[in-house]
Amino acid sequence: MKNRIICLLPLVISILVILQYVFVPNFREFTPLDQNAPTNVWVWFVGFFALLLGLWNIAAIFSKKANDRLRKSAPLFAVVFLLLLAYDYATLKTGALPQPFVPWPDAILNAIIRDRAILLTSLGHSLRLLFTGYAIGVGLGILTGVAAGWSAKVRYWVQPLTKLFGSVPSVTWLPIILVLATSLFAGAVFLIALAVWYPVTATTMNGVLSVPKSTFEAANTFGVSKLGMIFKVAIPASMPSIFGGLTQGMSIACTALLIAEMMGVEAGLGWYINWQRGWADFAAMYGAVVIIAVTFFAVNAVLDLIKRRVLRWKEG
Amino acid sequence: MKGTIEIKNLNKTYARTDMAESLCVIENLSLSIKSGEFVSVVGTSGCGKSTLLRTIAGLEMPTDGEVLCDGKEIRGTSPDRGLVFQEHTLFPWLTVRKNIVFALKSSGRYGKHGDTIDTLLDTVGLTEFANSYPHQLSGGMRQRAAVIRSLAVSPDVLLLDEPLGALDSFTRMTLQDEIIRLWQARGNTMVMITHDVDEAVYMSNRIVVMSPRPGRIAEIVDVPMSYPRNRGTSDFAALRTKLLKRLDFAHEVVQDYNL
Numbered sequence: 001m002k003n004r005i006i007c008l009l010p011l012v013i014s015i016l017v018i019l020q021y022v023f024v025p026n027f028r029e030f031t032p033l034d035q036n037a038p039t040n041v042w043v044w045f046v047g048f049f050a051l052l053l054g055l056w057n058i059a060a061i062f063s064k065k066a067n068d069r070l071r072k073s074a075p076l077f078a079v080v081f082l083l084l085l086a087y088d089y090a091t092l093k094t095g096a097l098p099q100p101f102v103p104w105p106d107a108i109l110n111a112i113i114r115d116r117a118i119l120l121t122s123l124g125h126s127l128r129l130l131f132t133g134y135a136i137g138v139g140l141g142i143l144t145g146v147a148a149g150w151s152a153k154v155r156y157w158v159q160p161l162t163k164l165f166g167s168v169p170s171v172t173w174l175p176i177i178l179v180l181a182t183s184l185f186a187g188a189v190f191l192i193a194l195a196v197w198y199p200v201t202a203t204t205m206n207g208v209l210s211v212p213k214s215t216f217e218a219a220n221t222f223g224v225s226k227l228g229m230i231f232k233v234a235i236p237a238s239m240p241s242i243f244g245g246l247t248q249g250m251s252i253a254c255t256a257l258l259i260a261e262m263m264g265v266e267a268g269l270g271w272y273i274n275w276q277r278g279w280a281d282f283a284a285m286y287g288a289v290v291i292i293a294v295t296f297f298a299v300n301a302v303l304d305l306i307k308r309r310v311l312r313w314k315e316g
Numbered sequence: 317m318k319g320t321i322e323i324k325n326l327n328k329t330y331a332r333t334d335m336a337e338s339l340c341v342i343e344n345l346s347l348s349i350k351s352g353e354f355v356s357v358v359g360t361s362g363c364g365k366s367t368l369l370r371t372i373a374g375l376e377m378p379t380d381g382e383v384l385c386d387g388k389e390i391r392g393t394s395p396d397r398g399l400v401f402q403e404h405t406l407f408p409w410l411t412v413r414k415n416i417v418f419a420l421k422s423s424g425r426y427g428k429h430g431d432t433i434d435t436l437l438d439t440v441g442l443t444e445f446a447n448s449y450p451h452q453l454s455g456g457m458r459q460r461a462a463v464i465r466s467l468a469v470s471p472d473v474l475l476l477d478e479p480l481g482a483l484d485s486f487t488r489m490t491l492q493d494e495i496i497r498l499w500q501a502r503g504n505t506m507v508m509i510t511h512d513v514d515e516a517v518y519m520s521n522r523i524v525v526m527s528p529r530p531g532r533i534a535e536i537v538d539v540p541m542s543y544p545r546n547r548g549t550s551d552f553a554a555l556r557t558k559l560l561k562r563l564d565f566a567h568e569v570v571q572d573y574n575l
Binding site for chain 2: 212214215217218219220221222223224225228232233236237239312313314315
């Protein structure tokens with residue numbers, strides 16, 4: 001009984017969010033020409049999730065698995081909807097948070113829909129930049145990391161570099177890169193690749209160095225070739241450590257991407273935020289922040305999924 | 317006959333940074349091992365028994381003297397001389413079956429070996445665990461898998477470096493029987509390092525007793541008992557006592573009676 005109530009809680013609160021939005025009076029009057037005049041978009045948006053929660057609750061009656069997963073996530077969902085309710089109340093309903101600097105959810109959603117074409121282009125540009133830089137950084141990082149882990153001579157030269165780039169944030173170089181780069185895109189790719197290169201090199205090198213000697217010796221007794229030692233023993237054995245660098249590198253890459261876009265590159269979501277701030281279109285600015293948050297969250301979730309797939313041989 | 321090992325006046329010294337002179341680990345050691353023989357090497361830690369085994373494996377080079385396998389000088393590792401370590405060295409990122417496939421492919425013996433992978437898995441009861449990862453197995457199962465992985469490439473000599481040292485005594489006894497069975501079925505040469513005198517007496521044809529610093533052969537003891545052996549016989553106990561005495565672990569216990 002208690003579990004059933006907890007499972008129903010997010011649904012109930014999501015309906016409260018809608019009721020509150022529709023029936024509680026707004027903090028001021030809106031003319032139909034007002035860009036941020038409340039619409040039904042927020043009702044549809046929350047209503048969509050309320051419908052999903054309703055269906056999930058019905059499924060939970062029949063399926064133990066659906067029930068268990070709902071029971072596990074329900075408190076979190078309930079709090080999320082509660083925060084949305086509080087946010088809407090503190091902005092649109094009372095204007096308690098300073099207006100017009102904190103737009104309400106409906107205004108943010110409408111801004112996203114209104115600007116969808118340019119947002120999509122910006123998103124595409126950001127992702128292209130992120131993945132180009134990330135791929136180059138990861139590729140070079142694994143290359144130098146394995147080489148440095150394998151050979152003491154390479155390590156002698158690579159280690160000071162990783163120490164330098166590890167202690168100086170890569171965006172420090174941004175002004176120089178932007179001056180020297182032939183194109184802003186190339187400069188930003190270089191910056192992101194550099195930001196990713198360091199952690200991937202460091203973790204790959206440590207990974208290769210910490211492979212037990214006996215693992216190589218065992219491979220040796222089977223007559224594994226030198227290339228085989230690198231590609232079939234050293235790299236797979238270092239995968240847990242390499243993935244540490246990939247995750248760390250992705251978070252640095254996201255930061256570098258936004259800073260590059262805000263400081264110089266004239267495209268992408270970072271640029272869009274700055275541009276809308278210039279126009280004092282706060283709803284659009286918040287919209288871009290939401291899209292960036294969702295995008296980075298999704299990118300990291302995909303990376304985590306790949307990691308768990310590749311490292312399924314690992315304990316725990 | 318393949319799998320004979322001839323060690324002539326082997327010396328092995330290591331340069332040390334913490335001492336002026338280099339450390340002599342093995343001094344003037346000569347030993348010949350016949351094809352198909354099961355030889356155990358016992359000795360306290362630091363007597364150079366592991367170094368001896370690693371030299372036969374080709375992982376260490378002699379400072380002086382020579383080590384021959386089937387008349388040829390050992391210059392490096394070879395799939396003809398398999399090695400099983402105390403800590404299992406299965407590749408953790410590969411399943412048991414893929415570990416064996418890896419060994420076979422690396423040694424160029426994939427599809428050419430005597431037993432199929434399934435037969436090998438079956439002989440040690442790992443059929444159900446063929447697709448498990450090493451961390452999903454118990455310590456005993458991992459060691460079984462490591463042994464059959466080494467045997468899969470049909471080595472002429474299997475070198476065992478305290479293979480059962482990390483296992484509990486019951487698992488240990490079971491694995492001793494399994495290793496003897498595998499050895500008898502294949503007839504390859506076995507050289508096993510152990511610090512368990514019981515294990516040496518139970519499993520081997522000959523026992524090499526080594527004394528430490530520098531490592532040399534103190535005595536070579538024949539074990540004239542047929543397999544399967546019984547740990548409870550008086551012959552077994554007598555041999556065991558003899559070895560322990562040779563290793564200085566069987567002092568007479570003087571009892572004090574206070575009435």
